[in-house]
Amino acid sequence: MASSLTEKTMKSLIEENLCFEIPYEQRGYRWRVLNLLELFGDLIEFSKDPAATVYCLQPLAVSNRCSSPKKFRVWDGQQRLTTIFLLMKSLGLPYPYSFIFERDIDGKRKDFMKSPTFRGNDEENIDLFYIGRAKQVFDDCINNNTQSNLINRENKTEVGLFERVCDALKDIETKKNIKKLLLGEHPYKNMMFLWYVVDEQYATEIFMDINSGKISLTNTELIKALLLSENSVIKKPELTAMQFSEIEQGLMNDNFWFMIQPQEFKRIGNSIELVKGKELQYRETSDLRNKLLRFDLLCNLVAGIDFKLYQQDPLVSFRFFYDNRDKLDELWREIRDCYRILQSIYNDMEAYHYVGFLTYQNPGVSGYTRIRSLLDSYRNNKRSEFIAYLKKQIKVYEDPDKLDFKKNKGQIRCCLLLHNILTLINCYKQNKNNSKLRLNRPFETFPFELLYRQEWNIEHIAPATDNPLKNVADQSQWIASTKSDFPELFENPNETYKDNQYSRFSEDVHKNIYGLYQDYLNLLQEDDDSLSKNEVRKKREEVFDKLYNAIVESTDALAGNDAINEKYCIGNYVLLDEVTNKSFHNALFPTKRRIIISASGQQLDTLDHEVRLAYIPPCTKAAFMKFYNTQPSVSLIQWTETDVKEYRKNIVDLQSKFR
Structure with a gap:
């Protein structure tokens, strides 16, 4: 060509x-x-x-x-x-x-x-x-x-x-x-x-x-043309072309890219804009031209270009290469060296997760300074020293309960992410050291690209908010899912207790909830001309609020002395994608657990028709599966105080031993 x-x-x-x-x-x-x-x-x-x-x-x-x-x-x-x-x-x-x-x-x-x-x-x-x-x-x-x-x-x-x-x-x-x-x-x-x-x-x-x-x-296309031009000083243009294509392909790997960068670059006219957050969800995966700008990162690193200068002038590193075209062989070796180091980090289980976490914890403007420091540390240290350097950069949360839910959501999110990462690394190390398994590669890594392509929420395992459900569809779905977990609450108590049938709830509690449920159903059929639609809606919301609170209190009480004491604590938080989180509709623990199972692809529950397959972080899944509670008797209908303590202990232990 x-x-x-x-x-x-x-x-x-x-x-x-x-x-x-x-x-x-x-x-x-x-x-x-x-x-x-x-x-x-x-x-x-x-x-x-x-x-x-x-x-x-x-x-x-x-x-x-x-x-x-x-x-x-x-x-x-x-x-x-x-x-x-x-x-x-x-x-x-x-x-x-x-x-x-x-x-x-x-x-x-x-x-x-x-x-x-x-x-x-x-x-x-x-x-x-x-x-x-x-x-x-x-x-x-x-x-x-x-x-x-x-x-x-x-x-x-x-x-x-x-x-x-x-x-x-x-x-x-x-x-x-x-x-x-x-x-x-x-x-x-x-x-x-x-x-x-x-x-x-x-x-x-x-x-x-x-x-x-x-x-x-683009900057990349011009540098490629410069390298492969007929009058270039590059000695092996065919080999250079092949190497260039290999690096381009490697940079198109989202899993690799979002280990080192929290956003994409997009050229708008004569300037560069950052594409991040929800915008990334809608970017066409076939948009190779935007991904070509990823190559600019390597060129800018080698040219010593500051990101702010690159934003103002998208061709700034090309000009550097053009002005130094008599040294193209040397510059090309430097580009390949940068890419080789980043690939080595990507292929290292520990380094991959630590670098990915640091990118998320400290996104900065573009990460140029951070990446240059990574490259320098990798070049000048042994692997063990490089890993120690990365660990030193990570902020740990040894007393995460001090983080206020309203004021410190970002830190809580990082704490939960770090817990997931350390869990994956520890699991890999244990299995790798097992002579019977002989694992050479990790069987699970955290997909950092999803942190940026999706919105992530801090979810309360046990419901911690007052009823937020205001429309009939959400209320009806909540009742349907609760009925599947606690069917006796929605059966006539006169029939239940007349036949001395077993019930997990006292007769008074049962009668109160059943009565509120009937009142709610009647309001759905309300045909009183003397009331306006707003008045009917307001009455229905009031009755549903009472029904919701009565059911939450009665199900919490089933744990007896093991009922959860504080719902705003690290032992009641998990990391969850926004779509799965919204499908909860403030559900009780059994319903949430069932949705997590469905979203993980283990089964599809027809009750939870809004659930779709999603990536469920390993620690979120483990919490809902009650992996942290090793007691001989484990309740699958509630998140108890024992669950909170054991889950919190695992979070704190992993992070306190991290250094």
Whole structure:
């Protein structure tokens, strides 16, 4: 696959008398006024800076049309090419090149480019509107038309930039220098494009598939082109291409990526934005272009680029590589070394979990500083020392009950996550040291990607809140699930106690609950014209609240002396994804336990029709399965004080022994 990446100065661009063909699939010219002023302002600053010698106009990706050596099909860079063309027109300079527009069937755009004029809101042709407006903005700057009605007076940035450009152009020498730059006639300053030529087949396969040419080349694509270019110093381009693809594939592994990063990067125009939280849920998994930005992480690390600088300039590390293209072999080795270390961490059971936890516990802005520290520590230490370094960075919670549920939810969530991680590591170590099992690989690891793709809640194992259920559907579902766990409460107590049938509840409790249940059913059938719908709803909520509280109190009482004392404590918390959590509907312990089993894929209970398969963290599952309570008699209908103490003990013990 032939490609080349070279410099193309404005002088050579003009002398070669090139013709640029804009493919049908590409959108028309769309630069905003602020974009125009920023470019013009940059050129003025460059012309005045005695130390600056080269102004780079970003990449221009083209393919050569076989019909003519001077005709090039533009896949990326149309906006900037058009802007330079219009600026030169406003300055009274000759055409630097010509255009052919495949979409321009009637030739309007081609003719308009020869003499563009602003005609206001051109509803017939939006392309002509943007072209004409750009030409007029440049005219207003050059002619010092400070009252231009094309400037958004409410945008202080735009107004300030416009005024500075107009003021600078009052100086005749500045205007002359800008003209010399554009013509390539300045004695010691050059304007240039990064000239990226690919064969027609490659252009069709790659660039047409990338949002129909609407998105600029990424930092990664340009660095790859630089490495594999015909004039590159890379000695083994075929091997480099294979290694590059392997690293790209490895970075596409979400499990690996979210071990080191809490978010994705997304290019928006000329800046980088973070994609995190719920936004990650809806990102297409086939969106390979966004994942290509993951490679930028390695390039930025090697180039020593700060994340804030990368946000402002997505091509900053490419420029570093381009300026150091005589050292590409060495830079490429450094990229591979960074990736090799991160892969080694990923393949290490302990290191993977500790690094993943640190990423979650201390997300920071981007983790660049944290990752650089990881790489340095790995290079300079033995494995045991590196693991000790990681453990030292982790904050443990030796007295987690001091964490307030309302004020310290983030710390409680981290405490529960650490408990899950340490449980998985301990289980692996025990099995690995078992000579009969001979395990070489972990059989379960924590999927850190789910921490970011889903919302996670702190769930109370035993219900700790007052009734939150307000609509009939939720109330009816709660009653149905409770009835399956405690059916006797919903049977007529007169029949139960008349026949001396066994009941877990006293007759008074049973009668009270049954009476409230009947009152609730009657209110569902309420047909009293003297009451408004709101009054009926209010009465129904009041009765359901009484029914809910009566059932919770009576089921809690079944534990007797082992009833839970404090529900807002670490021994009553588990980590659970939001979807499964919502399916609980403030259910009692037996229903929650059944939902956990269903969500784990062990069985599907028809009562819990909202339950769907989910990842249930190992300690959450263990709590509901009563793994922590080793007493000979274990209640499966309640979360008891013994359960709380044993579960808490396991959390505290694992973390206190962690160091």
